[in-house]
Amino acid sequence: xxxxxxxxxxxxxxxxxxxxxxxxxxxxxxxxxxxxxxxxxxxxxxxxxxxxxxxxxxxxxxxxxxxxxxxxxxxxxxxxxxxxxxxxxxxxxxxxxxxxxxxxxxxxxxxxxxxxxxxxxxxxxxxxxxxxxxxxxxxxxxxxxxxxxxxxxxxxxxxxxxxxxxxxxxxxxxxxxxxxxxxxxxxxxxxxxxxxxxxxxxxxxxxxxxxxxxxxxxxxxxxxxxxxxxxxxxxxxxxxxxxxxxxxxxxxxxxxxxxxxxxxxxxxxxxxxxxxxxxxxxxxxxxxxxxxxxxxxxxxxxxxxxxxxxxxxxxxxxxxxxxxxxxxxxxxxxxxxxxxxxxxxxxxxxxxxxxxxxxxxxxxxxxxxxxxxxxxxxxxxxxxxxxxxxxxxxxxxxxxxxxxxxxxxxxxxxxxxxxxxxxxxxxxxxxxxxxxxxxxxxxxxxxxxxxxxxxxxxxxxxxxxxxxxxxxxxxxxxxxxxxxxxxxxxxxxxxxxxxxxxxxxxxxxxxxxxxxxxxxxxxxxxxxxxxxxxxxxxxxxxxxxxxxxxxxxxxxxxxxxxxxxxxxxxxxxxxxxxxxxxxxxxxxxxxxxxxxxxxxxxxxxxxxxxxxxxxxxxxxxxxxxxxxxxxxxxxxxxxxxxxxxxxxxxxxxxxxxxxxxxxxxxxxxxxxxxxxxxxxxxxxxxxxxxxxxxxxxxxxxxxxxxx
Numbered sequence: 001x002x003x004x005x006x007x008x009x010x011x012x013x014x015x016x017x018x019x020x021x022x023x024x025x026x027x028x029x030x031x032x033x034x035x036x037x038x039x040x041x042x043x044x045x046x047x048x049x050x051x052x053x054x055x056x057x058x059x060x061x062x063x064x065x066x067x068x069x070x071x072x073x074x075x076x077x078x079x080x081x082x083x084x085x086x087x088x089x090x091x092x093x094x095x096x097x098x099x100x101x102x103x104x105x106x107x108x109x110x111x112x113x114x115x116x117x118x119x120x121x122x123x124x125x126x127x128x129x130x131x132x133x134x135x136x137x138x139x140x141x142x143x144x145x146x147x148x149x150x151x152x153x154x155x156x157x158x159x160x161x162x163x164x165x166x167x168x169x170x171x172x173x174x175x176x177x178x179x180x181x182x183x184x185x186x187x188x189x190x191x192x193x194x195x196x197x198x199x200x201x202x203x204x205x206x207x208x209x210x211x212x213x214x215x216x217x218x219x220x221x222x223x224x225x226x227x228x229x230x231x232x233x234x235x236x237x238x239x240x241x242x243x244x245x246x247x248x249x250x251x252x253x254x255x256x257x258x259x260x261x262x263x264x265x266x267x268x269x270x271x272x273x274x275x276x277x278x279x280x281x282x283x284x285x286x287x288x289x290x291x292x293x294x295x296x297x298x299x300x301x302x303x304x305x306x307x308x309x310x311x312x313x314x315x316x317x318x319x320x321x322x323x324x325x326x327x328x329x330x331x332x333x334x335x336x337x338x339x340x341x342x343x344x345x346x347x348x349x350x351x352x353x354x355x356x357x358x359x360x361x362x363x364x365x366x367x368x369x370x371x372x373x374x375x376x377x378x379x380x381x382x383x384x385x386x387x388x389x390x391x392x393x394x395x396x397x398x399x400x401x402x403x404x405x406x407x408x409x410x411x412x413x414x415x416x417x418x419x420x421x422x423x424x425x426x427x428x429x430x431x432x433x434x435x436x437x438x439x440x441x442x443x444x445x446x447x448x449x450x451x452x453x454x455x456x457x458x459x460x461x462x463x464x465x466x467x468x469x470x471x472x473x474x475x476x477x478x479x480x481x482x483x484x485x486x487x488x489x490x491x492x493x494x495x496x497x498x499x500x501x502x503x504x505x506x507x508x509x510x511x512x513x514x515x516x517x518x519x520x521x522x523x524x525x526x527x528x529x530x531x532x533x534x535x536x537x538x539x540x541x542x543x544x545x546x547x548x549x550x551x552x553x554x555x556x557x558x559x560x561x562x563x564x565x566x567x568x569x570x571x572x573x574x575x576x577x578x579x580x581x582x583x584x585x586x587x588x589x590x591x592x593x594x595x596x597x598x599x600x601x602x603x604x605x606x607x608x609x610x611x612x613x614x615x616x617x618x619x620x621x622x623x624x625x626x627x628x629x630x631x632x633x634x635x636x637x638x639x640x641x642x643x644x645x646x647x648x649x650x651x652x653x654x655x656x657x658x659x660x661x662x663x664x665x666x667x668x669x670x671x672x673x674x675x676x677x678x679x680x681x682x683x684x685x686x687x688x689x690x691x692x693x694x695x696x697x698x699x700x701x702x703x704x705x706x707x
Contacts, residue, residue: 048090178676183669191663347454380446585647
């Protein structure tokens with residue numbers, strides 16, 4: 001009891017001690033995770049000009065885009081689509097807010113009227129847009145479906161955003177005028193001309209190995225061109241791919257299984273407790289059933305000509321007789337055996353006409369279709385009998401036809417090829433004779449068909465093919481897994497390159513992977529690898545095995561490149577040639593003491609050349625290429641004057657102006673001013689948003705969202 005009383009007396013002290021302990025624990029965790037002190041909530045995907053884009057809203061839009069893609073795009077592609085939309089909207093909204101741009105109710109009404117003016121659902125009896133019908137539609141959405149109503153709200157917002165964008169762009173374009181002074185300058189840039197004679201000393205006169213460039217020179221060049229050499233954070237990796245592909249042994253097993261089908265087989269029947277004989281593919285009577293029971297590709301019941309067969313075996317199969325078999329043979333990723341099951345003569349094209357009788361449930365049925373399938377068949381048979389008896393009445397019967405397109409051409413379908421029609425229609429028109437009339441059923445209804453013409457009858461065959469996909473066996477798949485796991489274990493403590501070389505594995509390097517990248521060259525979509533490479537705990541030299549399509553990849557992180565300036569090695573790809581060119585220019589200048597074009601040409605073993613009618617608008621020197629510095633220098637000289645040495649794009653030059661031709665003075669430069677204005681306005685469409693985006697404050701946290 002005394003102990004309890006003592007504890008009660010000290011309770012305030014204990015509470016203080018516990019509180020301090022808890023506080024120190026939280027503080028220590030914050031310092032371990034410094035981002036927690038300054039970073040945005042994990043619920044914020046990005047902040048653009050002070051506006052937060054929440055994860056919940058962002059992912060809802062991503063899901064909507066994925067639904068629109070219908071499985072044709074990846075989650076990363078959907079996220080990038082939404083990101084571009086959200087970025088544009090946020091950047092532009094900053095401008096709209098600053099200017100007080102809004103879409104008011106009257107303008108929205110006009111926008112909706114424009115959008116739905118031709119929609120018959122919102123027109124009155126006179127075919128004129130009826131706003132009341134649109135209001136009823138929106139009210140009905142609001143009452144019946146919250147999802148559909150939200151989609152409508154999103155649609156209205158997109159219309160409003162488009163209108164604001166257009167208003168803003170038009171406002172900027174309105175300020176893009178061309179003054180008369182600019183028009184005059186434009187005229188002179190294009191029409192002031194000079195003729196020159198010049199000598200070029202190409203940079204190629206000095207071999208690259210005669211010019212040394214140090215890392216410090218590359219670094220200095222990078223610092224002078226920071227924008228060109230500033231990069232995002234990136235990762236470099238090496239990987240070895242272990243593919244699950246069929247071995248030669250696997251392929252032989254597949255071929256043997258097909259070969260076995262060419263022989264009768266005796267198998268034990270567990271039900272009857274006796275041996276049954278299964279006839280071979282050669283003896284099979286019901287080819288379709290036999291093929292569908294034994295093939296990875298179903299039976300294709302159509303005639304083909306030689307061109308429809310694989311080119312490598314076309315002659316071998318096409319020349320077979322009925323019942324004869326060819327194979328096994330390899331075709332793409334299958335082994336096959338093919339049997340000719342029928343031979344005929346078919347035209348390569350047919351002209352026919354038809355009357356299409358729909359029935360309830362057929363593809364051509366409409367709200368006015370009332371006939372059942374049986375009734376439609378009776379109608380079709382009756383029409384066929386009329387056509388057979390009196391072909392001239394065919395056109396008068398087209399009122400029964402649901403094919404409104406061919407009805408406009410008297411029911412005629414003009415010269416179509418074998419695979420252009422549904423199978424039932426195709427078979428009748430190609431396998432019967434010119435002048436035949438008959439009825440066939442297809443998914444569209446019943447067709448009363450008359451064959452009007454056939455061209456170029458040729459031999460055609462119907463081929464039954466048993467195909468087996470070339471796939472790795474379980475033993476091969478297991479071996480691939482073991483090989484990948486063994487390699488992963490070996491490189492964990494050894495040299496990746498050396499161990500790969502010992503095992504004859506190909507190492508594939510990939511550099512410059514960005515945090516939001518999805519594809520790895522050679523491996524396609526591999527977000528898991530990208531995420532791993534950017535995880536804080538992944539160190540340079542770490543390795544990991546990843547499942548990929550049809551196998552595994554063992555990956556090693558080889559380098560972490562921070563955001564900022566590119567490393568010297570990567571920058572040297574573009575910096576080295578530029579520095580080398582500048583050094584060559586100085587070397588050439590330093591060795592030339594001549595002061596005339598002719599003397600420079602003589603000293604350097606070059607020829608004196610001429611270029612006529614140079615202009616500033618297109619600064620190209622005949623026979624050399626684009627040389628803006630050379631052309632600019634020429635326009636700075638008087639007639640007869642010679643330049644100093646000029647370091648151009650393709651060499652060092654000296655030029656002498658031989659003739660100056662000023663542009664013709666015009667009484668009015670408005671036409672050129674108008675062209676300047678149009679050029680400025682056209683640039684708005686491509687440059688405006690990029691300029692606003694560059695000026696915006698963007699905090700992009702998508703890397704924490706993209707999975």
